[in-house]
Amino acid sequence: MGLIVQKFGGSSVADADRIRNVARIITETYRRGHKVVVILSAQGDTTDDLITKAAEINPEASRREMDMLLATGEQVSCALCAMAIEAMGYPVISLTGWQSGMKTNSSFGNARIKRVVPERVLDELDRRSIVLVTGFQGVNKYGDITTLGRGGSDTSAVAMAAALQADLCQIFTDVDGIYTADPRIVKNARKLEEITFDEMLELATLGAQVLHNRSVELAKRYNVNLEVLSSFTGTPGTKVKEVVKPMMEKTYISGVAKDKDVARLAVIGLADEPGIAFRIFSLMAKEKINVDIILQSIGRHSTKDISFTVCKGDLEQAQKVLDENKSLLGFDHVDVSDNVAKVSVVGAGMVNNSGVAATMFEALYNAGININMISTSEIKISVLVNIEDADRATQVIHDRFFDEYGHRD
């Protein structure tokens, strides 16, 4: 018997049948004697529909009014889900962001949770009610409704779990856990029983968007026990925690991830003098363009080339910035490609094993896949490959690690 926070995403509450399904999961947890707080997203496409409606009236609507508009989506799904639970005969109450004490700053559209003051939630739990809380939203100090940005419901759930010191925070999604690779690409991908916060963070960054990164960071900071599981299958999911149980001797990595949202720029023919890299990347920072992999190489005739990757959406802007500063930076030309993808292995175990990189590169070499760029961190090795090689690269790397070294489950 403990306190469990459960979060259900938009696809889990998309229609009346799915809401009833969610109500069953919630009441089952309640019947087992737990106190249950549930964070809900807006139904299916509701948020997108509201955005379309707003765009029709004012494509440049203020974020304050957008939040006023969008916050209704979760309120609808919470009320409907409460009705479904009422119909099953259980005590239940739905609360909005402001009613449940979700205090945020005033960054409308992308607000940060400052603190959670869950008095009302605790009162209702004391009355043995199931408490449903609107995800994705809060209230600033002036009493304005704010939203946390896309994926914010995960963050709402973790913040509420932290504030209530919940025993477990279950994130229900349409996948049943974290896999060693995307099961749509790699057929023999396996579901992980456990994964560390850090690994989860790397995987989320790499496009395996099962959990919103902010929520994982928050869970790590407050040591919230997370579990990612499916609202459809009823099977155990993947636990995300600080330390996972001892691994088998030969297991180094937790997963292989592919990220197609990446583009490469190569600045060719820069003068080989100090400060060039600084100048390029401070220009990018000023435009709020996030740079991922950076590679510097010596060119011919005492020039050098600097290549780096950005997300696809920033490519045009990055190129424009470089062109506008061509005389300042003094380069020959810029070569760009959005025909690339990033494939990464992630694993907290690799930090003590330098063989991981070599094994990964060997697998790619054997498959005849060319590596454009390489980037490494303590728990991750990423390579940039041509986009047409990306799925095969993911597969051969996965095969190599999980067939030869065994896996962690």
Next chain:
Amino acid sequence: MGLIVQKFGGSSVADADRIRNVARIITETYRRGHKVVVILSAQGDTTDDLITKAAEINPEASRREMDMLLATGEQVSCALCAMAIEAMGYPVISLTGWQSGMKTNSSFGNARIKRVVPERVLDELDRRSIVLVTGFQGVNKYGDITTLGRGGSDTSAVAMAAALQADLCQIFTDVDGIYTADPRIVKNARKLEEITFDEMLELATLGAQVLHNRSVELAKRYNVNLEVLSSFTGTPGTKVKEVVKPMMEKTYISGVAKDKDVARLAVIGLADEPGIAFRIFSLMAKEKINVDIILQSIGRHSTKDISFTVCKGDLEQAQKVLDENKSLLGFDHVDVSDNVAKVSVVGAGMVNNSGVAATMFEALYNAGININMISTSEIKISVLVNIEDADRATQVIHDRFFDEYGHRD
């Protein structure tokens, strides 16, 4: 330059074009130098759609959760309208019921406004913002969202106007004012320039539902200057106030109204003894059945008959109550008819003129229309006629008063 509260109903904000139209009316008022507070209903069929959604999940959903659900409708229309006003370059902010200090009791689904604490509204007006407020809703002392019931947005507008001591409260609807009769029935019906609160109350009760009765009562109590006008035509509407300007000599009535939602019960053959009427109507009161016209007549053989009208929806229950208490009441049989309609003339001027009733009855007699029952009050005379005569009765009464006596405009 003053403070004007404007209220727009659901059909006035039904789509993007209509919202832009409403935004034009609002900003025009603002440009003339007024402070403007606007109360908005939910868009078109939104409330009905939400009710349908709820019924699919739980036909007996709690009123508390229904209110949580329904309150989103006005929040959406307020946010969208704010965006339209932003697009026109005016300062604007939308506020929910709780943000604007609309404090109610806890009668979910049919809450009463206890007080309005419009601090935030006043702050925003001081900043020269146009303030949009969600109609139909408030918050109880526990911080739960409540709704005021159907038509509650009119009440929201009047309550806000009273709290702000507004100079004028304009109720924009899809009709352009109060008419001497329903223009769909009586072709020569004329728009009134002014009407008293009491006349308006009688007309609303009679099915001329231009203004919600609660709102008129509230306006009368706090002496709020009301105006009913169209959001589509741009012409002056009808002012509703305590005292109207001096009438022409021969004008006694302000309008003729027809109400088809009426049914008649005749309890035949009651013993002619005291207390019978009391017993019948206390039984009706216990069942919360509102009784309208009552007529008692002496029958044959020292018995009497009591006839009365109820709204159609209560007919079955009223008949059941009578049948169940047949031995207690001691009557012969009950005769019922829902094939009737009530036609009334309303006018604050008739109180000093006994000729109004005679004129009305004469008009009906000349048209060969039979009167079943008669009821009079200080400012109203109602007759019950067969339903097939109702429209003609409305027309001939209207002709008689407005063609012979002239009209008030």
